[in-house]
Amino acid sequence: MSSSDFNYLDIRFADIQMLRYRLDGFDGLSLNQKKLIYCLAEATLWGRDITFGQFGGYNLKIRKTLEAVVLSRDIARTTLDYIALKDYLRRVWFSSGIYHHYGCEKFKPGFSEAYFRNAVAMADVALLPLDGMTVGELCDELVPVIFDSDVLPTRLNKIAGDDLVATSANTYYVNVTQAEAEAFYDVQKKTGDGERPVSYGLNTTLVKDSTGEFSEKTWCTEGLYGPVISRIVYWLEKAMEHAENDAQRDVISTLIEFYRTGSLDVFDEYSVKWVKSTDGMVDFINGFIEVYSDPLGLKGSWEGIVEYKDIEATRRTRTVSDNAQWFEDHSPVDVRFRKPVVKGVTANVVKAAMLGGDEYPSTAIGINLPNADWIRAEHGSKSVTIGNLISAYSVASRESGMSEEFIADEETKLLVERYGEVCDELHTDLHECLGHGSGRLLPGVNSDALKEYGNTIEEARADLFGLYYMADEKMTELGLLPDGEAYKAHYYTYMMNGLMTQLVRIEPGRNIEEAHMRNRALVARWCLAEGTAVKMVKGDDGRTFVHIEDYARLRSLFAVLLAEVQRIKSEGDYGAARNLVEAYGVKIDAHLHAEVLERYRRLDIAPYKGFINPVLVPVSDQEGNVVDIKVDYTESYDEQMLRYGREYSMV
Template identity: 60%
Template sequence: MNYNDERFADLQMLRYKLSGFEDLSLKQKIYIYYLSKATLAGRDITFQQFGKYNLKIRKVLESIYINYAGSRDDEEFKSLVVYLKRVWFSSGIHHHYGCNKFVPEFTRDFFVNAFNTLSDSQLGINSDEDRDSLLKDILPAIFDADFMSKRVNQADGADLIETSACNYYEGVNQNEVEQFYAKLKDSDDKHPISYGLNTKLVKQNGEIKELVCKADSLYGDKICNIIHWLGKASEYVENDQQKKVISTLIKYYKTGDLRIFDEYSIEWLKEQDGMVDFINGFIEVYGDPLGLKGSWEGIVEYKNIEATKRTKTISDNAQWFEDHSPVALEFRKPKVKGVTANVICAAMLGGDEYPASAIGINLPNADWIRAEHGSKSITICNLTEAYSKAAHGNGFMSEFVIDQATNDLIEKYGDICDDLHTDLHECLGHGSGRLRQGTDPDALKAYGNTIEEARADLFGLYYIADDKLIELELVPNKEAYKSQYYTYMQNGLLTQSVRISLGSDIEEAHMRNRALIANWALDMDKDNSVVSIVERDGKHYVEVKDYEALRNIFAQELHEIQRIKSEGDFDAAKSLVEKYGIKLNPDLHREVLDRYASLNIAPYKGFINPWMKPQYDADGNIKDIVLDYTETYSHQMLRYSGEY
């Protein structure tokens, strides 16, 4: 399979293979097919959540793309096509990672002229008044640099709600949002719901209220479509527990009741026996500057049985890892419950997991459910395989690794340790530790996502160097972990900055987390004997001098990060993130960008889904699901816009 499909802007599209799909039973294939339809059915919800005008802009751009009568070799038209492809990729007009608004490389006049050539039916409108209103909405969103300039703003001192373009709030400011949810919370509730997860908070006629995402309310038409396909899938489940999971999810989508969402999450945790699983709903909160609102996402998956032996070994030993953690005893779980992990093949990506996707996921996010019922983790092997294939021989490591010996170490052990660190991060890291009684899970506010990702990363970093992993035959020897330590520090200190434009700060939570860990480690190494940035022949590199001592630093960091999380210490979280996780050295950043540019590598990758095509017998029954890997990115996006 050709994993390198198409490049535009700072993006490269990849394809992922569904290895072993052909060996599944027909019933399992049909189950996956209908779950995939449910995964794609919520696509427009994500567009709407990420910005008020995103759907209108996408539809106009698509109409111009399809109906443009001028030369398609015109430079402005080609620039509009690139802009549209970026909008498709990011589910809106802001960068999927950096959150800054795209700068169009076509003129306002070109766009307006192209818009004016479209008929009302092509635009999906009914009158000149609608036409004028549509243009009035979308022109400033596209062309005014200061209007809705950042999807998620987390700059200290700003009103994070008023300065963020995400569409989770309207007419309210940060103080009003925080007060609204503070009044709802009961500190004595041992089973608190995830307040605000599936709502939009608005002020109407001076009253602040929540609009709930459910079948008969916000995004109701899309949710009803999701429910339809979930219902079809329920006819092909592998066991009764899967049917119960789906029926509970449908009940939640119909009511919007977050207590039922918690019930669904617990039932989802109980389902362990089936080959096929899925995630579908308002889940991750990275798209909200206050970390409350869940963006809609979906993924369908099936187990890689052989590779899951690795994650099962980890989860079977979860109590040992918890007991030997370097965090304070009071913040360890005395009894780890229900920790399970699987290596899976993604079968379909949707919503906030498409086209860019996580390579590992740990759910549910509610701390009390983790404590009482456990968590379920996945590592997505066919996506990591696609990344690895695309990176092979691209020159990145040769350019940025300090010497050949370290490069050889990474070449030998890098893939093993990358997968293992992801497993430890997702399976045990997120599921480890506990809050002090009475601590508000949302106490860290805008810094909560970064601290949580740092906690999971540090857990993985600390344990990947432990002799226990050799005993469990998860790493081959005492040298392997060094590949992960080096690449992690290199990424956090230098190379992740290739994803950031010169003069900008680090915005995304995972990137802030890596910078925090790496820069903090440098600062803790007072005598410069453990890790440093050194200059060789005019270029800067990371040098790790003492890997064992670096592990001790990671242990100290994990101890403090867990304390901050467990106690809800907002001031300490803010201090660490602001000091270590946000700012870049401009001279070093410029050098790294120049070196990276010479390699001609796209810094971001995303995926084209396989096209699942049901085959029917003479009676109209599905007799097989055929996978088509040849669909182009543009065709897939236009097809989804038409179907969903």
């Protein structure tokens, strides 16, 4: 099947367009590598319910209840209420719960409470998560959560001045306030290893009981999420049988030990081994990784991804990683905050083979891990750019009309058409491979010192690193960009996105909440406020456009801001982080927002996109031996989600 014949698009609903991604080159892998990918894929799919559970205490129950309704043979499927309920369920599937995956606000159902109660009463009782309750009692429990906008209204609250823990609906903390959580982990940090601190609180729920005592409930095979984690371990053990080498086998074995013990020391041991394991064709991420969903930036949401290398495309990222020391030495940040010696930077372009948890259906296109600063400093990091997902996004964006609607002039449109894709790929490489891995903390600075602003500052730091270097003549010298004009395409689209087009993802009247969006707004608005490189201008028809008056000056502004953001991180300057994010990264101009939403509405395109996983199908001979793994792309979004609910759930 050629790329032109492949159907990338599936269903569209709410503000979401579902896409498929291709596994080019999969057929050329060895049978053992295919089996390894299959086993790791099963381990990835089994973590799904953990993410649902982390993102809200009622998510799994609501999902199961709604799935029972849509599977009911007796319910009418053409009524407006049913259609609204089905779309609500699709949003729940997409966001791993009842909260928007980006904005974190609770979904508003388009069906009535009376319809919901009647529909649940018609569902197959065997499919409902009753757990000893009657159908009426189940509805009584779920109705306020679904229909009352004041009950658990947001998954992740980031409003300055609020108790961010008590007002967030995730399940990382139970009966705990923000002050209590911060005090609890401050004690651990003060008594722990200051040179090589573990990721305190990464894999636990912090609970305060009725007597006021605090305890951590660990996420492991014998603890919270134990049945699901045991299934992950089962498939990891199967994967070990097909490991490509001893180092890869040791990585998987150590991850299994972490899942069984919950020990953060073992997690660090696993992370170090994972960084050093670079020889195989196949790699994976599986575990409690990113902390963006915790208002305090401590708890890791569960995620999984299985990948294999794109050898040809990796030559670009290897060029970047091989010159990591040059980039660090020439950074515009204070020499005190640079790494004297950059260690172990590895970068690959990969093809995703399976997505799971917080990486599914909405996923990153680039990843840099591990997150522990001391591991980065001593052992390095691994970065990936996920090429087949970028390709799917690129195909979906063609003919969207975005350039015609939002780019100010024909010259800039042509610039973006010519250089946009190569610049996007390079910025992802620089962001993930070098940006996140650059710089260092001063001695004694805690990696969590920036608290709720840490994620935004870190993303700004990586973005600014990439932006600054894209305009450097080193890019053409290394063959990473075709000429010295190419970088301008990315400078323009980045500023346009940060100032305008990303606003289509936010409902009127709301602030920017998500860390990556805050980062882009912060960078773009700070540069705009300087007034010498970028302006917002009105066209003859009244539409607002971004106009870059001086690209060289804009680069110098990126340098100044990068130096300040790195200082904030290196010194752990919480006050400066708060002031910078709150001043530039949060509030929205209501008039501009309304204009952008109206212009986007006329284009009739979905602001968010997500992915349907391919189905990996074992092929056996007459004796029952697996002789191949085939890839099936025909499963629809609804079919996949209902199948996952049946096959990968312990609820």
